[in-house]
């Protein structure tokens with residue numbers, strides 16, 4: 001039985017009345033309550049000024065931490081608001097005091113910005129970056145990971161749902177394996193938050209990061225960092241300011257006692273309120289309902305795409321998300337994206353540098369169609385028909 005009120009979510013998303021929006025892994029259109037909350041705050045700031053406006057919505061701003069914590073089954077003290085997923089991840093990553101001989105373990109699903117940070121860290125210290133192979137189904141090979149663990153492994157970084165692939169990595173299995181390990185376990189949940197249930201207690205990750213604008217449907221320039229309470233002191237925030245720390249004596253400062261020690265003093269207040277509205281909107285729909293609907297639509301899309309000649313589906317792994325990727329070897333991905341956009345169908349064209357480990361050797365570019373719960377079967381059918389006509393043109 002359909003548990004999401006399609007009419008309601010579509011009327012909350014006016015842009016979809018005459019467009020087929022399949023770039024939710026890029027930036028999903030914000031639903032009305034999110035948009036309205038942001039705009040209302042900006043108008044209020046114009047009226048009373050930014051400081052007074054913030055003062056008057058302090059309680060709601062605190063509520064953002066509660067909403068985000070509920071989304072991840074965490075505690076509000078374990079949440080920081082950061083301007084995007086990359087910086088959220090960086091704040092934790094650059095806070096690890098890496099030492100010569102440390103090892104970083106990652107997978108083929110790694111996101112490029114994270115890998116760039118590994119490379120930069122490897123230039124500074126004598127550390128190794130090791131990519132765990134995929135298993136035969138295409139997800140991280142958990143046995144291979146187990147075989148690589150030793151006391152020098154400082155960090156295991158797992159990209160839950162990659163940017164360029166429909167795979168959902170087995171985060172809980174990895175967490176189970178690392179439960180008694182001294183290694184830090186980071187989960188990049190940038191593409192899974194908002195479409196897949198996330199429970200940090202079950203997963204057992206020490207750090208989880210996400211962005212607001214993708215499947216959570218929040219405003220741009222918003223992101224979240226979760227840091228497990230017991231691990232907080234293992235990180236030295238790369239920057240401090242008058243919000244993250246207190247200058248208690250001429251030569252002395254103390255850090256905030258919670259995850260907000262990774263935040264900036266100045267931040268996007270309207271964005272924070274909008275992000276709270278987005279997380280609340282997601283919670284009201286129910287993440288399990290979202291997951292079910294997205295799965296159903298994605299299965300339908302994959303089935304139809306598998307029948308189009310000249311198109312190669314790239315998705316792998318036993319568990320998949322609403323991200324559907326493929327190549328058309330005879331065509332540039334960008335030309336297909338453009339052809340579809342002229343018909344008001346929005347997808348994303350991705351280059352190899354965006355996800356080198358994942359794509360290199362398979363293709364130079366790919367097309368990503370990413371589904372959310374407000375999409376319909378009719379839209380999926382229209383997209384597949386338009387794509388087939390474009391490919392065979």
Ligand SMILES: Cc1ncc(COP(=O)(O)O)c(C=O)c1O
Pocket residue numbers: 025084085086087111113159161162163188190191210211212223
């Ligand atoms: C898997 C993954 N991680 C991290 C990011 C970075 O997110 P942001 O652009 O908010 O920094 C992305 C963005 O596409 C992503 O797909």
